[in-house]
Amino acid sequence: MRGWFLPLAVVLGFVFLYAPIVSLVVFSFNDSRLVTVWGGVSTRWYGELLRDRQIINAAWISLQVAFYSATLATIIGTLGAFVLTRFSKFTGRLVLTAMITAPLVMPEVITGLSLLLLFVSMEQMVGWPAGRGMPTVVIAHTTFCAAFVAVIAQSRLRSMDDSLEEAARDLGAGPVRVFFDVTLPVIAPALVAGWLLAFTLSLDDLVIASFVSGPGASTLPMVIFSKIRLGVSPDVNALATIIIGFVLIAVVIAGWLMRRAMRKGL
């Protein structure tokens, strides 16, 4: 009776999830200039991609933006989560709770628009940031990535045994020492996972970047999107395949870290 239903459901599920990605990867090795016509196996679009200065520049900018904003978001998100879980009463607690999770539910268009308005009025009032460019994209990405990191870090801090920190205090460590000696190492796997999530979110973002980016700071999704408007070209397939590779590696590492942490009962 176990029969055919369960295997079939599994196969259909996988097809639904992965068929688009597989076809994209397959067509990235297509020799033909026409995206929908198979013209034999070739890696020519990968070669062409490497010669495309615009794409290489955009990829480099995206990676830099993702690295900086993931790092800043991890620091800010962790501190926010720490304050919210370890200090039960302080003025503005409710406001902070609401603000830290607001970017999760706020439509990206609104976030992008509000940040753009902020940057423009700041430039008029204090002269910084002068124009839009990579720094403004990093700041914008940090704000919404910090929310994701804060949520992950908060759940880890909540499930952590409080007496670990008390034990360190008891053994003679001051509050700052306790944070770096005990809290941080214990929640580290969650922070790495949060960093990787923030990195992929930043790499992925088109809407917010479109609002706050300036000349010479187009991110990869912005460049791809503008190219697609002129028709799908095979080198975009090759680019997408490379990005999928990156994301796959990141997800595997994050998953491995989380599993190891679970097994150790951290």
Add this chain to the structure above:
Amino acid sequence: MAQPAGACETKPWRSEAAKPFISVRNIVKQFGDFTAVANVDLDIYKGELFCLLGESGCGKSTLLRMLAGFEHPTSGTITIDGENMARVPPDRRPTNMMFQSYALFPHMSVEKNVAYGLLREGLPRAEAYARAGEMLRMVKLEKLARRKPDQLSGGQRQRVALARALVKKPKLLLLDEPLGALDKKLREETQFELIKIQESLGVTFIVVTHDQDEAMTLATRIGVMKDGVIEQIGEPREIYETPNSRFVADFIGSVNLFEGKIDAAAPDLMRIETQDLGAVLLPPQSGLTLGQPVWGAVRPERFALSRAKPETAPNAWHGVVEEMGYIGHMSHYRIRLANGVLIRASQSNRLRDEDPISWDEKVWISVQPSAFRVLTR
């Protein structure tokens, strides 16, 4: 109770002149509207192994956490070795704590866990690790120094936690349910090990527990807590033999309580008229007045059971064995008297070839006057 000579040296609480090492004065802790600890006074002497005993939620852990510095008292003072602890944070107190969950740092090896406190004290690495090694030898874990806590059994973790808490040679060690997570056999072995370690190091221990057997075995003195108040403080024997209330009598061991009124008192004997047993004779107790409502308390093992009517016992009743439980070294009985009152009695099984009193037998149950304790609350 006659005091053996020299008792004041090992039992300083019996002497008026002895100076307490830790003194808790009128301490109150409120969480919002809830009063966790209410006006507690407590004196603990150097080298004691003091047990705070009570059910969960009675305030014993809160009291312990105030001594460690994790909770601030709402009012009152705590003094340790003459120093007021009001403004001293937990990392500067001369106390260490062993946590119920053990709270071993999961990312550090056993050795590093134990050395952590010494490194925070500013000891050089080599010396800190040498002393940690010594401590691990004492708890017989030197072979596991390089392991991580998740590679240890429950009993081993418990010993690491103890070593880590003792390595700084604190003036006072606070233990929160130190044996709670161990199984019964291991717990009994560990109790005596704990006493041995405590005696050899001379550190003052305060142990919080809900297990009365554990408290009776470990403690020099016990403080029985209920609803944030210490009901009675005393040596295990005092707590068991001369409880000061029905709560304490019932909480430590089991007890038969008979409500009544004092109706006659002579210099060497007193009589209580009880509803359940009629007139009961017992030795006089000071501080009581004629006609005062009281409770007579008798431990089950103090009753004697016999098939024939006892010749000399002044307090004897006739009844039927309703229930009997044989547990090896003892047998527990429930005996129904003619007037319907149920009495719990127990007998130790000293002889192998005894013909035991069993179900539905008619028996005489008697008790010596001195076995009674009169309680007024």
